[in-house]
Amino acid sequence: MPYTIIDTCTGCGACERICPTRAITGKKKDVYRIDGDLCIECGACGRICPSAAVKDRFGRICVMVKRSQWKRPVFDRDTCMSCSMCIDACPANCLELSEAKGPKDPHGHPRLKDERACIGCGFCEAECPVGAVTMLVPVPKDESRKSKPAAEAAR
Amino acid sequence: MNRGYMGRVLMVDLTKGDFREERIPDEVYEKYLSGIGLAAYLLYDRIPAGADPLGPENILGFVSGLLTGTGSLFSGRWMVVGKSPLTGTWGDANCGGSFSPAIKRCGYDGIFFSGVSEKPVYLYIKDRKITLMDASHLWGKDAIETEEILLERHGPGARVAVIGPAGERLSLISGICNDKGRIAARSGLGAVMGSKRLKALVLDGKKRITPYDREAVHKLSRKCNRWVQFQVPLGPSIGTALIGTLLRVLPTAMAMDGMVYKMILRQWGTGGLNQMSPEWGDSPVKNWKGSNVDWPLKKSKSADPDLVKKLEFIKYHCYSCPLGCGGKCSLTGKYSETHKPEYESVLALGGLCMNEDTDSLFYLNELLNRAGMDTISAGATVAWAMECFEQGILTLDDTDGLDLRWGNTSAMIALIHKMINREGIGDILADGSRAAAKKIGRGSEKYTVHAGGQEPAMHDGRQDPGFAVHYCVEPTPGRHTLGAQLYYEMFQLWKKVRGLPKKLPFQIYHKNSKYRATEKHTLEAAACSKYMNVVNGAGLCMFGTFLGITRTPTFDWLNAATGWNKTPEEYMEIGKRIQTLKQAFNVRHGIDPRANRLSDRALGIPPQPQGANKGRTVPIEKRMEDYWRHFGWDPTTGKPTDETLAGLGLSVE
Structure with a gap:
């Protein structure tokens, strides 16, 4: 089960920049999405997201951690x-x-x-x-x- | 369900330039494993009977192993497969480095190429995006140079497999290189890649490889690693040489334990046997005509393991290998470093040609790695040319003025340059000794040593008849990595598989017993073949399995990684199925298995008059018949019978 992005996404693009497999795409200020086929569940998007918009493989909202x-x-x-x-x-x-x-x-x-x-x-x-x-x-x-x-x- | 394999392969049609992903059902893995088994399963149907190995119909596959990336040790081997242009049979070659997990991280267990590209291309996969890119600017560049350019362009996370100029020029003894000096050299599959105008594969995937139970795999790995790390300093290398002498003089032999060989590998690498092996007759000398008398210690010291080790500045480990038998050596001169020359390279370019120049061994090793040419076949072909020169079959006119006296290093280097560039006599020799003898004629065939066209490795069947048997009976003839009596002792399969002949630790027996042809010998040879198919399906390294089945737990790893609950006997049955399918492939392509018999000289016909293997002949006819009968193949023709095929669930026409 890959990670997913929910509606609270503000479209800052931080996840897109950190994703090592380029699984995340989207337009600025819009909700981004994760390509499940490319996601390797590394969790980097969840750790970097400032608006708690990433859900992990178990459906839990990821908590941002200071880099x-x-x-x-x-x-x-x-x-x-x-x-x-x-x-x-x-x-x-x-x-x-x-x-x-x-x-x-x-x-x-x-x-x-x-x-x-x-x-x-x-x-x-x-x-x-x-x-x-x-x-x-x-x-x-x-x-x-x-x-x-x-x-x-x-x- | 995660079972360690990716469940998909990629089919690339180079003529059309398109890609097709194919799902492989779980049952296929259960019947054939991954790696060599999966490749045999796929290619049997898809390469049409009688296909030209260098034509568009041949399919070239790059496969990883089932255990690769699951956390098991020694599982970094990848294999290249296809119909061999050198032998016309099933062809495969096996190599280490870091390329094997790269295939799986792209999401595939194998990548297969059919057709022929119009212009030179390379395949680039990045995060599941697949592209065929123009390689015109790389065509003609050597393997290491090409790899450096591609890594510069695509980043250090990419893994590259590439052919050198030898493969581009369709040399039938060319291979495919990766990691700047590892090479899948045998079976001449570099030429197949060259014929498809495929210069390289650049893989940069990040997929996770997930076994069924990673912790169980890790637990087995930790136990195995403890054996690998157990090391006793072996002292100076002259000790190994003198042990070789002792083994020659004694009338008895001893069952070998793989731990001894492991310690040699850890200290020196495969080169630890450089002097020991010619001493006790394991390595052929002077185009298989000579013996230790022609290559005494004072000559073989040119490849003294300690001398080679002096230049090593770091050990080289393939992916997931705790042992690290490889090394990188610093050089002076044209090349600043090279991968430590392996035993096979040293002996093929040294003793086989009577070449005593140490520096030339390093230089030629690097030169051939860069060119993508097989060091074993290149050395053997040069040795054959030298004997032809000695016999007057080749003259200075034929050799473009090269004085091919035994051991003439400078002529040897010049000749190998010519072979790589296909200039003059080199053009004839670039396809190996059998093809060269066919072109030259004049009785030169008598001096070739090959099995089905493949030059055998530097292990003499007259010392260990097991090697000779496997050179002759395997669907890939002339190969030393599929079995031997020595290997059987080290695999210790009887500890897990029922019904196999047992050996006590360090059991002493009379040497003469090696040269008989009994039921026990047949069982041993067959067990080696079956087990090596499992090992190559799992993507394990043969040196790792030498530790013995209880220390390197191949079957347990497979069960832990896949969640299957198969018995060792069931795995051996899989090995048998793969072996039979490869043989059926050969029969389908019109190969007469009897024609793969090794040249008489290497079988001791007539026996040698002096040296370690004096008076020894391998009872090859009976051994071949017995082996074939054991597998359920016709003992006189070597062809799998219909009942055997049906019994193994092979639907073969």
Whole structure:
């Protein structure tokens, strides 16, 4: 069941811009619509909609979340098996493989290439078989210095 | 209901330039799985009998596997299928990288091309929008260059499969490349793509691939991953070489456990066997005429695994692979990097041609990858030309002045350049050794080593007769990825499938027992064929399955991903059905299965006078008959009988 847009849509076009599969179309100031065949249920439209006009697959109205509070993937290098399933799963192409760290760890590992491109869908987390990806709300830099790094807190 | 597969295929008619989506009923997946099985099911009816492999009637398919994208490990293999122009039989080639999930993310289990385009085109799919785009500006460019241009244009999220100049020039030993150096090389299907004037596929879909029970699949994957991550440092590579020597000297052999090979793969990649293999007679030398005596350690050290590894700057993992047997190596000279040369490439361009120059192995690997030419067949064809030169059949006049002495690296490089560009003698050799011998004549046929036109890989049937049997009996002849006695030991299928001969862990047996033709051998060979059809239907990597059926749980993954509740025996029956359908395809196209018999030399007829395989002959006639009989095919002709076809529910004319 794909996401749907209801009448409260003000036609701002924010969902259209963020949709990674270009499933959303519409005219400015008009109600937008989602092509169910293209929708991959990433939920980005629901998180970004300022007028609570997006219903998720269960028919619930999605709540807008401030973009800086969207969850982002944090990778656990020790558990990661370098299989790149997460990179393939990412609909926003915001992950990449890192360089190798020399002969001790000659494998590349995934990392967030473009933080701003991440739509917080969590597909990377869902598709990782070994649980090496955790979706976390980013901690502002000055705060993270005080407390434990996010990755450690997750463990 | 989500069952891991997408349930649709895309049919592209290149002549008309139109597309048609086709729904595939669930029953088809239950009977044939996806991948190779689905392809065999679709192409059997649709490629008309006697179709010209390079004509519009041939259909070229790109298929993903059933398990690809479901969260199972080792499931990043895609396959290209069609009627092979090299052998005239069913053709398929298998490749890794990240292309396999890309097919499914476009919403398809397979993309099939018929017809011939008027001008060069490439297929571009973005979020279900399908376009055939002009590729005139890409025609003539090498595979990696083309991929870079296409990624630049369509963004880094796209996945590309492409032919190089060899495929464009219809070289019958050309393949299809992806991920800048992986290649689906065998069966000559690059030429089919070239004949259709299809330069590339660019796929950029985002569809989700949903298994029946993702958590169950993940649970199995975690268990499998623990085995993959278990690694003992194997020390310097000379150790493997000396083990090879020991295996040669001992009168006994030992049942191999896949964990040992896994550790070799993890440390060095397939190249871990570069020196070990010629030592114990697994790799042919000097166009299958020589032996370890001609290629001793001091010569084979040109491909020392540690030496190759020194240039590796990062391991390369295909999609969903925790092992990472590939690598990327930095080079100096014309090319700055290359995918680590695989075992097959190294031995085909090294020992088979007596070439001792390490740098040339890297260079030729990259050159052939870029050209989209099969390294195995290219090496074997050069080796054959070198022997013809030695025998005086080819002279300096024939070779355009190239001195094709054994191991003459510079002449070899020049010759391969000519083969890629189809210049002079290269034009004759670009279609493989059988076609070249046919053109040259003068008794040169005697020196070709092939099965049905396909040059066999660098695994010698005189060391492991299982290889020879599969080279001869398979619907895709000359292939090393379908079975062997060694593979049977590693698959450990007897732990799950009833009625198969058991082997104890590291069981020691006399080597002579390998060269008999008993019921046990037949069961083993048939089990390998059936299982590999399941593996290729699931889109799994053969190296992953070497861990053994309990550690790499193919059947359990399939059940978890699809929600079926099939027994291992039922899956093996599916494998049998696919195998028989491929054989029926060959019969329909007028192929005489007996004609796919491997060349005498590679069967030990006459036996070698010295070396690791001294005095050994494969009892091939009986082995072939027994294998065919087991599958319910006529033991004298190799053709599936009507009862067999009916029994498997195949409605074949």
